[in-house]
Amino acid sequence: xxxxxxxxxxxxxxxxxxxxxxxxxxxxxxxxxxxxxTAVFIYPIYLVVLNAFxxxxxIYRYPGLPTLSLTWRNFVDVLTRPDGLxxxxxxNSVQITxxxxxxxxxxxxxxxxxxxxxxxxxxxxLWVVIPLGVMIPPATTLLPLLRMMRDLGLxxxxxxxxxxxxxxxxxxxxxxxxxxxxxxxxxxxxxAAMDGAGPVRTFWSIVFPLLRPAGASVVIFIAVGLWxxxxxxxxxxxxxxxxxxxxxxxxxISEHVSNYGAVFAYMVLAxxxxxxxxxxxxxxxxxxxxxxxxxx
Amino acid sequence: MQMxxxxxxxxxxxxxxxLFAVPGAVLYAVFVLWPLLLALWSSFTDEDAYRLTTxxxxxxxxxxxxxxxxxxxxxxxTVILALICIVVPNALGLGIAVLxxxxxxxxxxxxxxxxxxxxxxxxxxxxxxxQMLKDDGLINASLRAFGVAxxxxxxxxxxxxxxxxxxxxxxxxxxxxxxxxxxxxxxxPKELxxxASIDGAGPVRRFRAVTxxxLAPSVTIMTVLSMIGGFKIYDQVKVMTNxxxxxxxxxTLAFDVVRTGIDAGAVGYGAAKAAxxxxxxxxxxxxxxxxxxxxxxxx
Numbered sequence: 339x340x341x342x343x344x345x346x347x348x349x350x351x352x353x354x355x356x357x358x359x360x361x362x363x364x365x366x367x368x369x370x371x372x373x374x375x376t377a378v379f380i381y382p383i384y385l386v387v388l389n390a391f392x393x394x395x396x397i398y399r400y401p402g403l404p405t406l407s408l409t410w411r412n413f414v415d416v417l418t419r420p421d422g423l424x425x426x427x428x429x430n431s432v433q434i435t436x437x438x439x440x441x442x443x444x445x446x447x448x449x450x451x452x453x454x455x456x457x458x459x460x461x462x463x464l465w466v467v468i469p470l471g472v473m474i475p476p477a478t479t480l481l482p483l484l485r486m487m488r489d490l491g492l493x494x495x496x497x498x499x500x501x502x503x504x505x506x507x508x509x510x511x512x513x514x515x516x517x518x519x520x521x522x523x524x525x526x527x528x529x530a531a532m533d534g535a536g537p538v539r540t541f542w543s544i545v546f547p548l549l550r551p552a553g554a555s556v557v558i559f560i561a562v563g564l565w566x567x568x569x570x571x572x573x574x575x576x577x578x579x580x581x582x583x584x585x586x587x588x589x590x591i592s593e594h595v596s597n598y599g600a601v602f603a604y605m606v607l608a609x610x611x612x613x614x615x616x617x618x619x620x621x622x623x624x625x626x627x628x629x630x631x632x633x634x
Numbered sequence: 635m636q637m638x639x640x641x642x643x644x645x646x647x648x649x650x651x652x653l654f655a656v657p658g659a660v661l662y663a664v665f666v667l668w669p670l671l672l673a674l675w676s677s678f679t680d681e682d683a684y685r686l687t688t689x690x691x692x693x694x695x696x697x698x699x700x701x702x703x704x705x706x707x708x709x710x711x712t713v714i715l716a717l718i719c720i721v722v723p724n725a726l727g728l729g730i731a732v733l734x735x736x737x738x739x740x741x742x743x744x745x746x747x748x749x750x751x752x753x754x755x756x757x758x759x760x761x762x763x764x765q766m767l768k769d770d771g772l773i774n775a776s777l778r779a780f781g782v783a784x785x786x787x788x789x790x791x792x793x794x795x796x797x798x799x800x801x802x803x804x805x806x807x808x809x810x811x812x813x814x815x816x817x818x819x820x821x822x823p824k825e826l827x828x829x830a831s832i833d834g835a836g837p838v839r840r841f842r843a844v845t846x847x848x849l850a851p852s853v854t855i856m857t858v859l860s861m862i863g864g865f866k867i868y869d870q871v872k873v874m875t876n877x878x879x880x881x882x883x884x885x886t887l888a889f890d891v892v893r894t895g896i897d898a899g900a901v902g903y904g905a906a907k908a909a910x911x912x913x914x915x916x917x918x919x920x921x922x923x924x925x926x927x928x929x930x931x932x933x
Contacts, residue, residue, distance in 0.1 A: 364736035372733050376744045379808070382762045383750060385772065401772050445658040452655040460651065464659060471666050473919045475866045477888035478908040481895040482672035483665070505665035508658050537650040566755035568869045569888070573896065584755045588873060591761055598765065605758050616753050623753075624813055 390602035397598055412603035416590075424604065427586035430496050430575075431565060432611070434582060438503040439561045445504065446511025446556065447549055451541055453512070454519045455527070465516070471509030480573050487574055499574055499582075503567075507560045518552035519545070554622035558615065562623075565612045583608045670912065677906035683899030695906035704882050705907065708890045711796055715886060716864030718800030719807060720857050726804075727811020727856070728849075732841070734812065735819045745816065749809040756806060760873035763802040764789065767874075789875060792883040799870050799884050807863065811856055818852040819845065858922035865915050868892070887911045 364372070389397045391408040416424050449468070453461045483502065484493070492498025522545065530540040546553075571582040581589070590604045616623060677695055681688040699705050730748060734741050751759060766772050767788035777785040788798045822845060830840045868888035871877060875884040877893065885893070891911060895904020 364738060364741065368733065368736065369740065372741070372744055375730065375733070376747050379805075380747050380750065382766055385765075386762050401775070445661070448654040449658040452650060456650065456655075458651075460655065464655060467667070468662065470916075471662065473916045474666060474670060474912060475888060475915055477866070477868060477891045478673060478912045479666065479669035480892065481901060481904055481908060482669040482676070484896065486665075486669060486672075501661070502665055505661040508662050509666075512658075538653060541654070562753055566753075566757075568755065568757050568872070569892070572872075573892070584757050587755070587757055587761070591873070601761065605761060609754060609758060612753060624817075 386602045386605055389599060390606045392599060394597065394599055412599035413607065415597075415600045416604045416607060423586050423589060424583070424607065427581055427583035427608075428611075430581065431583040433496055434500055434503065434571075435561050435564045438500045438507065438564050439557055441500070442504040442507035442511055442560055443553060443556050446508050447515050447546060447553065448541065449508070450512050450515030450519050451545055453516055455524070464512075468509050468512050471506070472513065476506070476567075476569050480569065484573060494575055496575075499571060502570060502574065503564055506570075507563070511556045511560065514552055514556050515549060518549060522548055551622070551625070554619055555625055558619040558623045561615060562612055673905045673908045673912075675905075676902050677909045679902045679905075681901040681905075683901055688902070691902070695903050696910070698903065699906060699910060704885075705890065707882050708885045708887060711883075711885060712865060712867070712887045714796060715800050715803065715867055716861050718797070719803055719860045719864030719867075722801070722804035723807035723811045723860060724853065724856055726808050728815050728853075730808065731812050731815035731819055732845075735816060745812065748812045751806045752809040754806065756803075756869040757873055759802055759806045760870045763798070763805070764874050767798050767802075790879050792878075792880045795875050795879055795884050799867070799874060802874070803864070803867060803870055807860060810859075814852050814856055815849060818849045822848050854925065858918075858925075861918060861922075862915060865911070865918065887914075 385402065388404055389401065390412055391410070392405055393407065393409055393411065396405045396407065449464065453465050453468075487493045487498050487502075490498070492501070526544050526548075527540050530544050535543070566584055567582075568584050568588070571585045572588070575581045575585065587601075587604055587608055591601055678690060678692060679688050680691045680694070734745055734748075764771075768774075769787050769790055771788075773788065774785040786794055789795050826844050826848075827840055830844050835843060866888055867886045871884050871886050871889045877883075877885045877889055882890075887907070888911065891904055891908045894900050894907055898904075
């Protein structure tokens with residue numbers, strides 16, 4: 339009796355300890371360590387944002403500290419460059435990212451539908467060949483692509499770059515959509531087909547709306563990838579005027595090695611659009627990351 | 635019955651193939667597969683941008699690869715970078731995930747902070763760190779302030795620069811690992827951990843006996859993704875070191891392909907390097923998929 343009570347007491351004591359540990363409340367030591375680590379980790383980004391608002395002189399003298407004389411000067415400099423490096427880059431990047439992402443997402447969804455719903459040899463072949471694409475690093479095909487684009491008259495053209503991106507992003511989209519589409523019951527589509535809807539109508543009114551969760555992940559992944567891509571536009575568009583915002587940043591650095599304020603301001607400005615998109619679609623990004631990762 | 639027959643016919647509808655599969659397939663064939671085949675083809679030639687004649691040389695370019703000390707150095711650099719990209723972000727990410735696995739708004743904010751670098755362009759990351767790591771950059775200025783007379787040349791010392799490139803790549807990847815491992819940690823049933831602590835297991839023991847084995851699939855996946863990422867490094871090298879200091883001390887496979895095939899105009903040899911890179915990454919990916927499938931069966 340007493341022994342039992344003792345055991346019971348000890349167990350409940352430990353249980354209490356256990357639930358204290360796992361309840362999710364953090365002790366002050368853990369909070370402090372976490373805060374310090376986070377601050378150290380993000381310090382370089384803090385520096386960039388801070389120094390984007392400082393004069394050249396202040397950056398040199400007090401690189402890590404906020405000064406009293408914060409200024410918009412650097413941002414004005416970047417935005418009013420006579421050659422319009424930032425604005426052409428921004429316009430090109432927005433066009434490339436928006437058109438490229440939407441086209442590749444829609445094409446990938448349609449192709450995934452075909453792969454999942456068709457039983458023919460072509461669908462089987464696609465399912466072997468398309469996933470190969472995620473293994474092809476851009477550097478390996480850039481040489482022949484450069485010549486192809488030259489022959490097609492697409493070198494230095496935004497349209498050409500979009501075409502490359504749509505083709506290049508397709509495998510990733512197809513992989514994600516195919517996995518997701520297998521979970522959508524065919525009965526829904528059968529019902530629509532019964533009602534006389536053709537494949538296009540069935541896809542647009544039944545399947546595509548159901549793909550939204552996966553679609554959001556595909557969109558944000560491709561958009562971030564295209565916005566940030568460096569190697570393809572550097573080689574296909576060249577570093578000259580009329581490049582993308584990311585390549586323009588490279589040019590801003592190589593030209594203005596001494597004007598750090600402007601370089602930092604450019605980086606802040608170039609990151610804002612994709613950061614806004616990311617904040618809106620954050621959940622899907624993380625979900626896509628986890629889904630993609632756990633499904634292999 | 636009728637319905638099923640009708641449905642089975644629907645995918646055979648020629649419209650379905652034509653509209654759904656053909657446009658993407660054509661684009662993919664022309665702009666992804668065809669260039670890959672072209673690269674393979676020219677890897678067997680001695681094509682050069684500055685010479686008019688091109689002849690077929692068989693496997694000569696590939697033979698040359700393995701006796702070219704510059705290429706072997708590039709290969710070695712890339713393997714070192716891939717190893718850094720595996721070990722550093724995964725170890726840091728796991729530690730930080732365990733540390734941040736708590737409720738509360740402060741912890742939510744901290745998780746988001748670790749994720750910021752993931753969405754940045756690697757060009758931005760390279761520039762930021764270039765400012766930190768250059769000889770008169772912030773890190774060395776701080777070291778001097780603390781009395782270090784001759785701080786290391788993080789980017790100018792040929793024996794250090796490669797590790798600096800590895801570090802910034804790893805820094806950018808930490809956030810992905812944190813998010814993935816946090817999700818892994820949160821999917822572990824609390825009852826298991828409670829049961830373990832009722833049985834008298836301390837925090838270290840609980841981690842080793844419960845958390846770690848259940849996280850293993852996430853670790854495998856992150857290892858593979860990090861390795862492939864490490865093999866593809868280009869931007870950081872182009873922006874921070876341009877392959878230097880010295881000759882090729884931070885050259886990577888991707889950087890070398892562009893430098894040989896485009897900048898130097900050795901199209902054939904560059905294509906052989908590109909093809910070799912593709913085969914290496916494909917081999918790693920296929921091996922990885924096999925390992926992951928086996929793991930899934932085990933669980």
